[in-house]
Amino acid sequence: MHDHTPPARLPVPLSGRAYEVVVGDGLLARAGGLIAPALPARRVAIVSDASVAGLHLPTLEVGLREAGFEIRASLTVPPGEASKSFSQFGTLMEDLLAAGIDRQTAVVALGGGVVGDLAGYAAASALRGLPFVQIPTTLLAQVDSSVGGKTGINLRAGKNLAGAFHQPRIVLADTGVLSTLPSRELRAGYAEVAKHGLLQGALWDWCEANGAKAVAGDAAALRHAVLESCRLKAAVVAADEREESPEGGRALLNLGHTFGHAIEAECGYDGSLLHGEGVAIGLGLAARLSVILGLCEATLPERVEAHLSAVGLPARLSHLPRRFTLAALMARMRKDKKVRDGALRFVLLRGPGQAFTKDDVDPALVEALLRSEGAQG
Numbered sequence: 175m176h177d178h179t180p181p182a183r184l185p186v187p188l189s190g191r192a193y194e195v196v197v198g199d200g201l202l203a204r205a206g207g208l209i210a211p212a213l214p215a216r217r218v219a220i221v222s223d224a225s226v227a228g229l230h231l232p233t234l235e236v237g238l239r240e241a242g243f244e245i246r247a248s249l250t251v252p253p254g255e256a257s258k259s260f261s262q263f264g265t266l267m268e269d270l271l272a273a274g275i276d277r278q279t280a281v282v283a284l285g286g287g288v289v290g291d292l293a294g295y296a297a298a299s300a301l302r303g304l305p306f307v308q309i310p311t312t313l314l315a316q317v318d319s320s321v322g323g324k325t326g327i328n329l330r331a332g333k334n335l336a337g338a339f340h341q342p343r344i345v346l347a348d349t350g351v352l353s354t355l356p357s358r359e360l361r362a363g364y365a366e367v368a369k370h371g372l373l374q375g376a377l378w379d380w381c382e383a384n385g386a387k388a389v390a391g392d393a394a395a396l397r398h399a400v401l402e403s404c405r406l407k408a409a410v411v412a413a414d415e416r417e418e419s420p421e422g423g424r425a426l427l428n429l430g431h432t433f434g435h436a437i438e439a440e441c442g443y444d445g446s447l448l449h450g451e452g453v454a455i456g457l458g459l460a461a462r463l464s465v466i467l468g469l470c471e472a473t474l475p476e477r478v479e480a481h482l483s484a485v486g487l488p489a490r491l492s493h494l495p496r497r498f499t500l501a502a503l504m505a506r507m508r509k510d511k512k513v514r515d516g517a518l519r520f521v522l523l524r525g526p527g528q529a530f531t532k533d534d535v536d537p538a539l540v541e542a543l544l545r546s547e548g549a550q551g
């Protein structure tokens with residue numbers, strides 16, 4: 175049963191590279207007509223993961239062929255974070271070239287953030303840059319990763335440490351495909367909505383009132399979460415596309431990620447901790463660090479953690495079954511891309527809607543926080 179609300183079109187107003195995020199139900203079946211005006215030719219290579227391809231690739235292929243698209247290849251990678259690797263990247267590049275792509279062939283990512291980040295990096299690199307289309311199929315990818323042009327893979331040293339900025343020509347967020355998403359994945363994606371809520375303010379109030387509906391799969395709540403998240407992200411990215419602003423800018427979208435990425439990397443990308451779950455724990459830790467530094471009300475961490483727990487997300491390090499060593503977490507955080515002149519930089523909160531970056535945080539305070547949360551050493 176499809177929702178017949180007409181699709182919304184949100185602009186991402188980047189000078190010379192402006193594009194739209196189209197949000198609606200049933201977009202996959204109409205994909206060809208929707209993406210053709212944004213592309214140089216009706217020729218694509220689709221990249222997906224094996225699970226998503228089994229569920230949604232046939233609908234997309236029909237939707238593209240109906241509009242006269244030639245599909246040069248439909249390539250799949252194994253589902254999961256481990257596919258954001260150099261070896262999958264290499265195989266994907268070879269397969270794209272073997273499929274006979276040229277510079278007018280668009281790479282279409284059909285999947286979650288893993289497929290979007292990996293295929294986007296391949297699109298940025300193959301023939302030194304191919305047109306790219308994002309068709310996000312997870313809540314996380316619809317509210318966050320498909321918008322803004324960050325692409326990349328993980329290295330042994332940590333998360334997203336190789337990559338490129340490569341903006342898509344268009345994003346199709348078909349909210350109907352979320353009905354097949356496992357509930358753990360829906361909750362993990364919701365962590366980025368809560369992050370956007372804490373950055374934006376009014377959206378945090380909405381989260382506290384409606385988050386439970388969103389993680390239960392309520393279509394109206396999910397549409398609202400996608401629209402408001404993309405609206406916020408589009409504005410932040412348009413103002414500071416490459417995270418260069420000294421005043422916070424795009425780096426604010428990293429709220430919770432300094433801690434989250436370190437925890438995720440320590441877990442080894444084996445599915446035991448999803449990106450959104452790491453972000454949820456990171457949001458709680460960022461709120462706790464903000465209190466330690468006297469920046470916000472002492473009640474904020476409990477408020478953040480209570481909401482995240484209420485929607486079924488882990489909100490504290492101690493909620494995970496495994497233990498972490500302090501030295502390992504600190505070493506991971508020192509490799510974070512926000513580090514400036516060797517100093518850790520954190521996104522902190524004065525309250526919901528009042529985030530900022532701080533680069534003179536005493537590492538001893540961070541260590542004391544992590545120790546009090548159960549890190550060993």
Ligand SMILES: NC(=O)c1ccc[n+]([C@@H]2O[C@H](COP(=O)([O-])OP(=O)(O)OC[C@H]3O[C@@H](n4cnc5c(N)ncnc54)[C@H](O)[C@@H]3O)[C@@H](O)[C@H]2O)c1
Nearest residue numbers: 225253254286287288311312314318319324351354355449
């Ligand atoms: N580029 C960015 O700006 C950005 C932003 C946030 C996160 N990320 C990255 O995104 C990645 C996480 O993305 P994710 O949470 O989407 O994970 P994912 O891509 O691994 O997808 C999660 C799981 O859901 C399955 N799946 C996807 N869509 C489905 C559907 N409609 N029905 C059923 N199953 C479906 C996939 O097969 C996979 O097993 C991380 O690597 C993170 O670093 C990037």
Ligand SMILES: O=C(O)C(=O)C[C@@H](O)[C@H](O)[C@H](O)COP(=O)(O)O
Nearest residue numbers: 318322324333334424427428431511
């Ligand atoms: O788009 C951004 O900018 C973000 O920070 C969004 C994050 O949710 C996302 O996880 C991103 O990939 C993290 O960026 P990174 O630069 O720390 O790898």
Ligand SMILES: [Zn+2]
Nearest residue numbers: 366431449453
């Ligand atoms: Zn993230």
